[in-house]
Amino acid sequence: MARTVSERADVIPLIAEAFRDLGYDGASMSRITERTGLGKGSLYHFFPGGKEEMASAVLAEVDEWFDRHIFVPLRELPPREAIDGMWIAVNTYFLSGRRVCLVGAFALDETRDRFAGVVADYFWRWIEALADALCRKGYDSERAHALAEEAVIGIQGAIVLSRALDDEAIFARALQRMAARLAG
Amino acid sequence: MARTVSERADVIPLIAEAFRDLGYDGASMSRITERTGLGKGSLYHFFPGGKEEMASAVLAEVDEWFDRHIFVPLRELPPREAIDGMWIAVNTYFLSGRRVCLVGAFALDETRDRFAGVVADYFWRWIEALADALCRKGYDSERAHALAEEAVIGIQGAIVLSRALDDEAIFARALQRMAARLAG
DNA sequence: GTCTATACAGTGATAGAC
DNA sequence: GTCTATCACTGTATAGAC
Numbered sequence: 001m002a003r004t005v006s007e008r009a010d011v012i013p014l015i016a017e018a019f020r021d022l023g024y025d026g027a028s029m030s031r032i033t034e035r036t037g038l039g040k041g042s043l044y045h046f047f048p049g050g051k052e053e054m055a056s057a058v059l060a061e062v063d064e065w066f067d068r069h070i071f072v073p074l075r076e077l078p079p080r081e082a083i084d085g086m087w088i089a090v091n092t093y094f095l096s097g098r099r100v101c102l103v104g105a106f107a108l109d110e111t112r113d114r115f116a117g118v119v120a121d122y123f124w125r126w127i128e129a130l131a132d133a134l135c136r137k138g139y140d141s142e143r144a145h146a147l148a149e150e151a152v153i154g155i156q157g158a159i160v161l162s163r164a165l166d167d168e169a170i171f172a173r174a175l176q177r178m179a180a181r182l183a184g
Numbered sequence: 185m186a187r188t189v190s191e192r193a194d195v196i197p198l199i200a201e202a203f204r205d206l207g208y209d210g211a212s213m214s215r216i217t218e219r220t221g222l223g224k225g226s227l228y229h230f231f232p233g234g235k236e237e238m239a240s241a242v243l244a245e246v247d248e249w250f251d252r253h254i255f256v257p258l259r260e261l262p263p264r265e266a267i268d269g270m271w272i273a274v275n276t277y278f279l280s281g282r283r284v285c286l287v288g289a290f291a292l293d294e295t296r297d298r299f300a301g302v303v304a305d306y307f308w309r310w311i312e313a314l315a316d317a318l319c320r321k322g323y324d325s326e327r328a329h330a331l332a333e334e335a336v337i338g339i340q341g342a343i344v345l346s347r348a349l350d351d352e353a354i355f356a357r358a359l360q361r362m363a364a365r366l367a368g
Numbered sequence: 369g370t371c372t373a374t375a376c377a378g379t380g381a382t383a384g385a386c
Numbered sequence: 387g388t389c390t391a392t393c394a395c396t397g398t399a400t401a402g403a404c
Contacts, residue, residue: 108344
């Protein structure tokens with residue numbers, strides 16, 4: 001077994017995927033060890049706080065990704081272009097519904113209480129950024145917020161349903177319907 | 185400590201709530217013991233198959249509840265009345281978004297693979313029953329199925345978002361928007 | 369930085385007294 | 387039917403050699 005020296009930043013995406021697939025409780029240290037290829041020693045070296053610190057790091061990275069690729073463009077790009085880009089980014093990121101939203105999954109069980117601030121903030125910023133783009137597109141603030149809320153709800157629900165029925169087409173159809181509604 | 189004799193049927197709702205709050209992995213035997221007030225001996229007496237049998241029993245009960253209170257009415261009652269009744273039942277059952285959908289939560293992690301058939305069947309029957317009512321209401325089959333799919337997605341997403349932001353109003357608003365869309 | 373060894377609390381599960 | 391005692395195993399976490 002070769003000793004491959006890793007960096008903390010390289011390990012986080014692997015841990016993130018473990019949490020997405022298995023949930024917070026389901027992702028045990030041994031499962032994370034399997035997926036990262038790192039022993040417990042290395043893992044605790046990078047994350048002295050253990051599992052909770054791993055989840056925090058993962059959430060921070062997810063947050064940062066959405067900020068850069070979705071929230072900031074929604075605020076700064078021309079609204080039509082930004083919203084089109086959001087649908088593409090969402091479809092790519094969630095692998096057509098096969099990949100779960102980590103924050104949404106955490107929201108469903110007691111894990112939410114551990115990371116309540118980050119969880120709420122993530123969704124709040126998403127809705128606000130999308131509503132901002134919709135306002136600049138011509139909607140009044142109330143209508144923009146309603147549409148933004150509905151879109152974020154639709155994405156989360158589409159992930160649940162497409163996974164439940166194991167059918168990517170559900171995710172694709174949901175995204176198309178929502179894109180049409182926001183465009184119209 | 186008084187020995188209160190229980191029946192299997194009385195225990196299932198308590199176990200269901202444990203799974204909803206904690207997830208499949210998070211609901212350990214000791215946590216289930218706490219919530220049911222039953223020792224492991226009694227629990228394994230009722231469910232010799234352990235946790236997996238408990239989850240199966242819980243899923244079967246959920247299935248049966250939705251069949252009786254939502255799916256059958258959608259097929260047999262006048263469509264307008266049935267759909268109105270569905271929104272009320274959904275709002276009551278999910279406690280305005282505070283209570284998680286057990287099947288939806290299971291769908292998000294590896295628990296889905298354990299109960300893939302039941303999970304898929306639950307959502308499939310919901311969509312089909314709602315589409316049936318919408319057809320009888322005048323929509324063509326394709327449009328009815330799209331609306332039904334969108335409604336089920338919206339309910340699941342609304343649960344995620346209202347829990348994430350800890351805000352029941354989100355669930356209420358989502359239900360109102362969807363009810364209006366199906367009525368219009 | 370990575371590993372192995374280890375501690376010990378908690379896990380699902382079983383057996384048997386009452 | 388309910389409990390307690392106990393099982394083997396896995397959980398998170400730590401210490402120390404390399």
